[in-house]
Amino acid sequence: MxxxxxxxxxxxxxxxxxxxxxxxxxxxxxxxELTNDVKHQIESHWRPKVSEGDFDPKRGDKFYVLSMFPYPSGTLHMGHVRVYAISDTVARFHRMCGKNVFQPIGWDAFGLPAENAAIQHGVEPAEWTDSNIAQMKQQLQALSCSFDWKHEMSTCSPEYYKWTQKLFMMLYNRGLAYQNEALVNWDPVDKTVLADEQVDANGCSWRSGAKVQKKLLKQWFIRTTSYAKALLDGLEDPILQDWRDIINLQRHWIGDCDGYAFQLLTSATNYLRIWTKFPEHLKDPNAFIVIKQNHYLSKLNNASRLTVENPFAGTVIPVIFSDQADFPEHCDVYLAAPSFRERDRELQEEFGLAFFAHTNASNTLDAKSAREDVLEAAERLKIGGYRVSSKLQDWLISRQRYWGTPIPIIHCKKCGSVPVPEEQLPVMLPAKHLTNAEREEALRCTCPNCGDTDAKRETDTMDTFVDSSWYYLRFLDPSYTRDMVNKDVVDKCMPVDLYIGGKEHAVLHLYYARFINHFLHSCGLSPTTEPFSRLLVQGMVMGRSFRIKGSGRYVKEDEVEIVNAKKNQARLKETNEPVVMTWEKMSKSKFNGVDPTEMFREYGTDTTRLISLADVAPTSHRNWSSATFPxxxxxxxxxxxxxxxxxxxxxxxxxxxxxxxxxxxxxxxxxxxxxxxxxxxxxxxxxxxxxxxxxxxxxxxxxxxxxxxxxxxxxxxxxxxxxxxxxxxxxxxxxxxxxxxxxxxxxxxxxAVPNRLNASTHELQWECDVLAQRWPDIDADYKLDLSIKVNGFENCAIKIARNNLDNITHNDAMDIAFNTASVTSYLTDKKIRTTNFVLYPGIEAILNIYVDKIKQSTSQTSSSNEEVFNK
Structure with missing residues (x-):
């Protein structure tokens, strides 16, 4: 034999x-022989059978896997292929493990690119967007992801943005959405306002690249800073898994919430943000405000007579423009309290300000009770009083463009800003771009408060990040008409179990989505404060680019002769000019993009998916090279x-x-x-x-x-x-x-092979196709590893049958470790600080022991270890 x-x-x-x-x-x-033609025949046959999800919201054991929904630019790029291949692979795996998997898809369809492209091509943004969605949907279906297409939705649909407007109204009614005149970031190319988060470190627009200008405009803000402390604390929530460096980015963005923010009305009828570590100082009748000389308020005609209302002391606070005060970091406004601080008393005298009352903080004002009074009043008056860092600002959501969710506010000369009644939502976008005359007429409406027929609708639309801040909830039942979310389904299915997307959204999108979910949780519409449990941040797909050394002009690959690939050296065929080869994010302008449709046509969908998943981890950048295909x-x-x-x-x-x-x-x-x-x-x-x-x-x-x-x-x-x-x-x-x-x-x-053996009858469903099979399991008598690690280094691995390993406890693992010679001998002269135990059923178990070296006799050490173990 x-x-x-x-x-x-x-x-x-x-x-x-x-x-x-x-x-x-x-x-x-x-x-x-498996040829490309054979692959195409295979995919043509099986595509209708593998492309649809089967989520049942009434069933338990859910697994919600969500990839960040795409902007309908018209064509998929390889970054899309990678993220959706990752998402679909994970979704199918959990489905085969018996999970009730929900994997939705939709379109983040509002925004500047569609509007600008539509204007350039002489069509309306809605028409442009719809055609792009149709084309990209066809490509996504070719990718054969098991999306739940029954849940497909688009943010530019009135059936969706009606509820985005409802969300705005909920924020407005809670005092979390407000309008204020402010010096804002103006993009001169896209002709719209940008939030601080959308301006890069060089002062340029995140989208157009133009140098941002400062402009004084009346804008709508969402008071995200009111949740700053909750969002900071939420980063410690045990629900968060695999957030790693994203937590650090979010923590850095939010900052240390070591002070309090207030918004007080000025005599110029706008709000002034005041940040202080000492809210009780607002109780000081002698308080005054120092503002830096280059502040935009200093440019007002009546700047010298500017004052601020102080509802906490019942006084009017004088304002001084000067650079002499000890301004908090990131702040250009300083609250001075002479009754509390000697230095502020000196400033008061330098500025020639009169005392209302000569008081002493230690004798007259109880700082603790004063603080409590101020914070309670601020919450009641909806003017702040929450913990926040000195640098974090509120979210500016106004955009001066057509293609976005209309802000549901009516401006009345008698009543001021009036919210549109909920029964009148959605406030619809005009069907097309309007002339000035048409625009004037379209904006005229009746005030729902007083009935004045000369009222006007708000002209600004919302930042598209508002649309994407809550879509994960709407996905669960996009046809629900009674409210913005179906609470019964949301309670069963939230939070998202795995959220997949690019690292470029680590701050903006994730910050806004976390804020909105915290807010909706406070409204009873989301069962958890944090919306996303596990995060998979995938790296970009990089293409090889060729740039002429000196001029920096990008050229196509077929114009180049590679001289030394290892050193990234090449030359231009026509002129022999040196060319630098680098790996960069794929872009049409850099001639380094790869069309997924061409990949599908050449190699087939499955091969393209496998290539996008192979070689490097999903979290790493993927250098797209045909050298890796074989x-x-x-x-x-x-x-x-x-x-x-x-x-x-x-x-x-x-x-x-x-x-x-x-x-x-x-x-x-x-x-x-x-x-x-x-x-x-x-x-x-x-x-x-x-x-x-x-x-x-x-x-x-x-x-x-x-x-x-x-x-x-x-x-x-x-x-x-x-x-x-x-x-x-x-x-x-x-x-x-x-x-x-x-x-x-x-x-x-x-x-189809005859003469099958009986060994696998109990674990395979022969009459079902492969996607209906259960994921293969480890045999009960197969031996797995119990790894014993000391201070992070493996000491030994003990083989234990799977059926025993799956039931092992922390104490069992400790028992085994202390009966293993290699462990006990290594622990001699060391003191155990702590231990932890991790079990991966059917995979392995890990006992981590952390020790400190001590100078004791062997007998003392053994006694110490035994004592720790017994505890």
Whole structure:
């Protein structure tokens, strides 16, 4: 038998490939070579069967996987392909693990790019956007992601922005949306206001790149600073997983909430933001305000007579323009309280301000009760009094453009700003751009408060970040008409279990979405304060660009001759000018983009998906190079041949070499055991990377390892081994989330093979396709690792059968560790500080022991360790 097995290994290639067995599958494809044409036939057949999700909101055990919805620019780029391939792979994996998976898709459809492009092409933004959505939807369907298309929605639809307007009204009624005249950031190219967050470190617009100008305008703000402390504390919420550096970015953006912000009305009828660490100072009747000389208020005609109302002391606060005060960091306004601080008393005398009353803080004003009074009054009057950093500003949402959600406010000469009644929502956008005369007429309306027919609607639209700040809630029931969200479904399905998107949204979008969810939680419309539990921040897809050294002009790859690829050196063919090669974010202007449609056409959807997932972790940048393609292409071909070999071995007749095999021999059992070990080892590794780390490139490597084991198997073992059958089934099932069409075809070839063995009957549903199979599990008697680590370094790994490991506790792990010689000997002369235990069921368990070195005798140390252990 051993000789037979050895000869089988040598003859395997000759045997199978000389006969070129043809396997017929569900598609009817009868070829042995996997060509691109064959891939296209496979995908054409299976696409209708693999492209739709099946979420049931009434069912439990939900898993909400959400990728940041796209802006409909007209065509997908490789960044889209990568993020949706990641999202769909994770969604399909959890669906195969028995989860009730929700993976929605929609369109972040308002905004400047659509408006500017529509103007350039002479069409209306709605028409431009609709055509782009249709085109991108077709491409997404070609990508075969299992989106729940029944939940598709677009932010530019009145059925959506009606509820964005309702959200604005809720904020307005809580005093969290307000209008104020302010010096704002003006983009001279896009002709609109930008929030501070949309201006880069060089003072340029985040979108147009233009140098931002300062302009005094009356704008709408959302008081995000009122939730600053809650948002800062929320970063410690245990619900957050894998946020890592995003937490640090958010924490830096919010800042230390070591003071309080107030908005007091000035005699110029706008609000002035005052930040102070000492709210009680507003109780000082002698308080005055110092504003830096370059502040925009200093430019007013009556700046010298400017005052601020102080509702806390019942006084009018004088304002001085000077740079002499000790301004808090990031602030150009200083609140001086002579009754509390000696330095402020000196300033008062320097500025020649009269005392209202000569008081002493320690005798007359109780700072603690004064603080409580001020904060209580500020909350009641809706003018601040919340903890916030000195640098964080409120969210400016006004945009002076047409293509956005209309702000639902009516301006009346008698009543001022009046909210549109909820029953009159949505305030509809005009069907087209209007002339000035048409615009004037369209904006005229009746005041819902006093009935004046000469009232006017607000002309500004909302920042598109408002639209995307709550879409994850609306996705759950986009046709719900009774409120902005279906609370019953939201309560069952929130928070989002996995949120996938680019790091460029780490501050702006995530900050705004967290704020809105905190607010809606306070309104009872979201069950948790934090909207996103686990975060997967994927890296960009980078293309190789070629730039002429000196001028910096980008040129196309076919215009260049590469001189030294390792040193990124090249030259321009026409002029011999030196050219610098770099990896940069894909862009049409840099000639380094790759059209996904061309990839689909050349290699097929599944191959494109696999290539986008292979080689590097999802969180890393992906350098898109055809040099990396062969690994995936060859793997697919090897899988295709593996199924042909399986069919050949199982269907061969009158073959003595295959038939006369002793399946009870030690040699056969040894080969069968190898397959048992290979299956469990690679299933364990792939599952860990699918479920726990999302290192999908590593999962591909594990699956390729299993392919290698299958390809090395002698044909006699393929013919008779139950473990080969199980391993091959596991191989196809684990491939399915990444390459659903190809795996479906392989599975149909697999189940079509006659003479199946009975070993896997209990774990496979032969009558169902591959996507309906349950994810392969680790065998109960397969031995897994209990890793013992000391101060982060592995001391030893103890093998424990899976059925025992899954039930192990922290105390059990400690017991095992302290009965292991390598652990106890290493702990001699060390004191245990703490321990923690992590269990990954069906994968591994890890006991971490953290120790300090101590200078004690051996007996004392042993006693100390025993004492800690007993505790």
């Amino acid at each position: 051993q000789l037979l097995l050895r000869s089988g290994l040598l003859q395997q290639f000759k045997y199978f490939h000389a006969k070129r067995f043809i396997t017929q599958s569900a598609t009817g494809i009868q070829v042995s 690994g995936i292409l060859n793997w697919q071909k090897r899988l295709w041949l593996t199924l042909s070999d399986f069919h050949a071995a199982r269907t061969a007749v009158n073959d003595a070499e295959l038939d006369n095999v002793d399946t009870t021999s030690e040699a056969f059992q040894a080969e069968d055991d190898k397959l048992f070990d290979a299956r469990n080892f690679y299933v364990k590794g792939a599952t860990f990377n699918y479920r726990h780390t999302h290192q999908l490139s590593v999962a591909i490597s594990k699956m390729q390892g299993l392919t290698n084991s299958l390809r090395r198997t002698p044909k006699q073992i393929i013919r008779h081994s139950p473990q080969y059958e199980r391993a091959l089934a596991s191989q196809i099932i684990m491939l399915a989330p990444m390459a659903p069409h190809f795996a479906s075809e392989l599975w149909s070839k697999f189940v």
